[in-house]
Amino acid sequence: MFKRLILEDSSAIYVITAFVTAATIFCTITWRALRMPRAEVEKFAQLPFTTDADERHDPSA
Amino acid sequence: MPGQKITIEYNDRVVRQFLLATLIWGAVGMLVGLLIAAQLNFWQLNFALPWLTFGRLRPLHTNAVIFAFVGNMMFAGIYYSTQRLVKARLASDFLSALHFWGWQLIIVAAAITLPLGYSRGKEYAELIWPISLAVVFIWVVFAVNFFWTLARRREPALYVALWFYIATIVTVAMLYIVNHLSIPTSLLHSYPVFSGVQDALVQWWYGHNAVAFFLTTPILGIMYYFLPKAAERPVYSYRLSVVHFWSLVFVYIWAGPHHLLNTTLPDWLQNLGVTFSLMLWAPSWGGMLNGLLTLRGAWHKLRTDPVLKFFAAGVTFYGMATFEGPLLSIKSVNALAHYTDWIIGHVHAGTLGWNGFMAAGMIYWLLPRLWNKPLYSTALANLHFWIGTVGILLYVAAMWTSGITQGLMLNATIEHGTVLAYPNFLDTLTTIRPMMLMRVVGGTLYLTGWFLLAYNFYRTIRGAAPVNGTIEVYEETPNPEARLSLARAFFSAPTLFAVLGVGFATLWMLGTDLVSTAGLVGSLACLIAAYALIPSRSKAWGDWYEKLLLNALPFTLLTFVAVAAGGLIQIIPTVLVQKAQNVEDRIQVPYTPLELAGRDLYVSEGCYNCHSQMIRTLVPDVLRYGDYSRLGESIYDHPYQWGSKRTGPDLARVGGKYPNIWHLRHMEDPRAISAGSNMPTYPWLLTHKLDASVLPAKIKVQRMLGVPYGPLSAQQIFDSADDQAKGIAKDLRAAGAYVAADTEIVALIAYLQTLGKSVPVPPKAAHP
Numbered sequence: 002m003f004k005r006l007i008l009e010d011s012s013a014i015y016v017i018t019a020f021v022t023a024a025t026i027f028c029t030i031t032w033r034a035l036r037m038p039r040a041e042v043e044k045f046a047q048l049p050f051t052t053d054a055d056e057r058h059d060p061s062a
Numbered sequence: 063m064p065g066q067k068i069t070i071e072y073n074d075r076v077v078r079q080f081l082l083a084t085l086i087w088g089a090v091g092m093l094v095g096l097l098i099a100a101q102l103n104f105w106q107l108n109f110a111l112p113w114l115t116f117g118r119l120r121p122l123h124t125n126a127v128i129f130a131f132v133g134n135m136m137f138a139g140i141y142y143s144t145q146r147l148v149k150a151r152l153a154s155d156f157l158s159a160l161h162f163w164g165w166q167l168i169i170v171a172a173a174i175t176l177p178l179g180y181s182r183g184k185e186y187a188e189l190i191w192p193i194s195l196a197v198v199f200i201w202v203v204f205a206v207n208f209f210w211t212l213a214r215r216r217e218p219a220l221y222v223a224l225w226f227y228i229a230t231i232v233t234v235a236m237l238y239i240v241n242h243l244s245i246p247t248s249l250l251h252s253y254p255v256f257s258g259v260q261d262a263l264v265q266w267w268y269g270h271n272a273v274a275f276f277l278t279t280p281i282l283g284i285m286y287y288f289l290p291k292a293a294e295r296p297v298y299s300y301r302l303s304v305v306h307f308w309s310l311v312f313v314y315i316w317a318g319p320h321h322l323l324n325t326t327l328p329d330w331l332q333n334l335g336v337t338f339s340l341m342l343w344a345p346s347w348g349g350m351l352n353g354l355l356t357l358r359g360a361w362h363k364l365r366t367d368p369v370l371k372f373f374a375a376g377v378t379f380y381g382m383a384t385f386e387g388p389l390l391s392i393k394s395v396n397a398l399a400h401y402t403d404w405i406i407g408h409v410h411a412g413t414l415g416w417n418g419f420m421a422a423g424m425i426y427w428l429l430p431r432l433w434n435k436p437l438y439s440t441a442l443a444n445l446h447f448w449i450g451t452v453g454i455l456l457y458v459a460a461m462w463t464s465g466i467t468q469g470l471m472l473n474a475t476i477e478h479g480t481v482l483a484y485p486n487f488l489d490t491l492t493t494i495r496p497m498m499l500m501r502v503v504g505g506t507l508y509l510t511g512w513f514l515l516a517y518n519f520y521r522t523i524r525g526a527a528p529v530n531g532t533i534e535v536y537e538e539t540p541n542p543e544a545r546l547s548l549a550r551a552f553f554s555a556p557t558l559f560a561v562l563g564v565g566f567a568t569l570w571m572l573g574t575d576l577v578s579t580a581g582l583v584g585s586l587a588c589l590i591a592a593y594a595l596i597p598s599r600s601k602a603w604g605d606w607y608e609k610l611l612l613n614a615l616p617f618t619l620l621t622f623v624a625v626a627a628g629g630l631i632q633i634i635p636t637v638l639v640q641k642a643q644n645v646e647d648r649i650q651v652p653y654t655p656l657e658l659a660g661r662d663l664y665v666s667e668g669c670y671n672c673h674s675q676m677i678r679t680l681v682p683d684v685l686r687y688g689d690y691s692r693l694g695e696s697i698y699d700h701p702y703q704w705g706s707k708r709t710g711p712d713l714a715r716v717g718g719k720y721p722n723i724w725h726l727r728h729m730e731d732p733r734a735i736s737a738g739s740n741m742p743t744y745p746w747l748l749t750h751k752l753d754a755s756v757l758p759a760k761i762k763v764q765r766m767l768g769v770p771y772g773p774l775s776a777q778q779i780f781d782s783a784d785d786q787a788k789g790i791a792k793d794l795r796a797a798g799a800y801v802a803a804d805t806e807i808v809a810l811i812a813y814l815q816t817l818g819k820s821v822p823v824p825p826k827a828a829h830p
Contacts, residue, residue, distance in 0.1 A: 014570075014571055015330045015333055015334050015337075015571050016334070016336075016337045017334045017569050018339050018567050018570065019316070019334055019338060020337055020341070022564060023309075023312065023313055023338065023341055025589075026308070026309070026312050026560075027305070027309050027344070030304065030305050030308040030309060030758065031305050033304070033604070033607055034301040034305050035299075035301060035306040036071070036604065037301060038305070041608075042300045042301060043296075043300075044219065044294035044302050045219060045221060045222070045631055046290075046297055046300040047296055047791070048147055048219060048221040048294070049143075049146070049147065049221065049223075049287050049290050049291055049296075050291075051149075051217070051288075052146050052149060052533045052535075052719075056146075056531045056532070056533050
């Protein structure tokens with residue numbers, strides 16, 4: 002089954018298939034990201050700051 | 063509804079410990095790097111001592127800066143940011159301490175064994191099997207601690223930095239385990255289960271993705287947390303970070319074969335490597351732009367804030383290095399750049415610029431917070447930045463110039479491409495010496511900057527009390543509707559379409575006749591079905607995706623599936639094709655016991671760090687080194703020794719090129735044979751006795767791995783080695799050199815003299 006991989010020069014098909022597969026995934030994720038609600042995007046983007054106001058630095062035991 | 067209010071004290075002790083370790087191991091790793099850079103200029107700095115030679119110290123440098131320096135930095139950043147992003151203390155203080163001390167013990171063990179010559183002979187994977195096992199164990203400890211912490215989180219949403227950490231943990235585990243699969247021959251030695259082209263592919267699947275998932279994805283997570291914090295504004299585009307993550311994770315894993323272009327690696331794999339490498343431009347630059355644009359409105363702060371200076375420059379170097387990587391993956395560019403200093407310059411733009419500067423920025427940001435005291439000197443931190451930047455630029459410019467010069471000279475031909483313009487390899491070395499010296503200057507400046515950081519670190523924490531961050535949060539009952547079971551994660555339309563689509567496409571690519579046709583039909587059916595269902599199912603699929611982002615375990619497993627696919631599709635066919643009955647043209651002859659012993663010495667001395675054993679399918683390579691290497695000519699090499707750099711010439715066909723006495727004199731004093739050489743001397747090989755007692759165990763393991771050794775008894779193995787050694791010693795004696803037959807040099811000569819001595823494949827075996 003795999004023998005033609007080293008015996009035949011059929012590599013163009015791999016490049017095309019690989020590109021189409023990756024492009025499909027890229028487009029799907031981009032579409033999903035663009036459709037994220039603005040409120041949700043802002044909530045996620047603010048996550049690193051949600052504990053800032055409360056955090057204290059106490060001497061460790 | 064909010065529940066009881068509780069106070070959480072973060073485990074910042076372990077963060078401080080990892081930060082200190084980063085500082086110390088960074089200095090050690092870079093100091094070793096500086097020494098080996100100087101050794102290339104001044105061979106005397108090898109001191110004719112086995113444990114100080116370039117071949118043994120270069121693995122120490124690479125392992126130290128990757129696993130000790132960046133590893134400790136990564137753990138500090140991950141532990142600090144994860145606790146805050148999930149509003150929970152690290153799950154286990156014991157596991158945190160075990161992780162820290164276990165990792166340091168591994169580093170110390172590596173720092174002892176590598177200079178002593180205990181090596182697996184694969185780049186960045188040199189650690190002997192007991193230490194490799196310890197790495198896997200400690201990595202599991204890290205993973206358990208991390209995922210346990212996620213399970214106890216009080217913030218249901220997973221910020222994108224955590225996605226990058228998750229991808230790091232699962233992918234590094236997979237890569238490390240597969241590339242370290244070995245069968246021990248003793249407590250300190252093993253042979254990898256893969257050989258030849260399989261081993262090369264697995265090695266660079268690992269090696270390339272060590273860069274991707276050890277040096278890049280965790281640091282991107284750190285960027286997405288610390289850069290907004292330092293700039294005091296959220297990431298420029300969270301949407302872009304989502305695209306950045308998924309496209310990077312999916313694409314990166316496929317690009318490994320670009321390290322093996324123009325070699326005997328099957329062409330389809332080379333083309334896949336090039337294609338995916340070029341596609342990496344998009345996500346990498348998306349990430350870089352997202353990082354830099356986070357500084358919008360805060361650029362003025364760069365004038366005074368060293369943290370932002372380091373982050374901005376670090377992200378810029380990430381962009382430059384990830385532009386250069388795909389460029390170097392183009393076959394014609396690679397033909398010039400591969401095996402030269404250009405690659406060294408590319409790697410160091412990434413490590414010094416991206417990893418080193420992100421580490422420095424993170425340390426300067428954390429110091430005042432972890433010790434509750436202002437940074438001792440902002441001016442010193444600024445000075446560190448400028449010295450480090452000049453150091454990197456000198457280093458990288460020197461290596462670019464050196465590499466392109468090397469490539470042009472080694473590939474130059476005259477007489478219509480039939481004669482080499484510079485047939486003497488040493489002409490190139492002589493030409494690039496000024497650039498090699500400039501690298502030492504650049505490296506010294508960079509290390510000076512690091513010592514300034516160390517001084518600033520020390521003065522900041524001196525007399526200061528370490529502090530742990532605390533916050534008050536409300537215990538909340540988890541929302542059962544947000545839960546996504548594993549079954550729903552896997553047996554859902556998006557997952558099934560993705561898995562089946564890639565699976566059918568793989569069958570289409572790799573199969574023949576009916577299998578290939580079925581693959582093509584299946585791929586099209588998946589595409590059409592998915593497209594047809596979008597109008598009616600898109601909301602349900604969207605809800606499924608939103609839930610996935612709140613459920614760490616399904617998210618982790620699907621990320622693992624995405625990264626594993628790339629490796630499996632490349633490796634499984636290669637493992638299956640590399641069998642003796644599939645090989646055409648020429649096939650390797652198994653090493654005699656003495657040659658095998660010599661090969662193990664070659665690996666132990668780290669000769670692969672400077673000499674390749676792969677004549678590429680390029681005219682200048684063939685003119686210089688002989689007929690191009692065949693797939694079957696390294697089929698029994700555990701590990702493969704194709705190498706990645708030619709500080710010295712290729713050795714694939716050196717066997718029989720020179721007499722035995724030439725090799726002896728060359729190892730004893732390279733400059734006596736090759737004037738101007740920078741190779742270390744190896745006088746100990748002429749006196750150290752060869753340990754032949756281990757040969758039966760080694761040949762037993764080789765046989766288990768499929769090398770066709772006959773049923774040799776231990777005595778027959780000893781007799782064979784003894785007879786061959788006496789023959790070589792006799793030949794040396796006739797040429798005027800008196801060396802005992804049982805010395806290491808004799809075994810090494812036996813090995814070197816067999817390189818390239820393959821035999822034609824019988825027609826029947828080639829076409830069964």
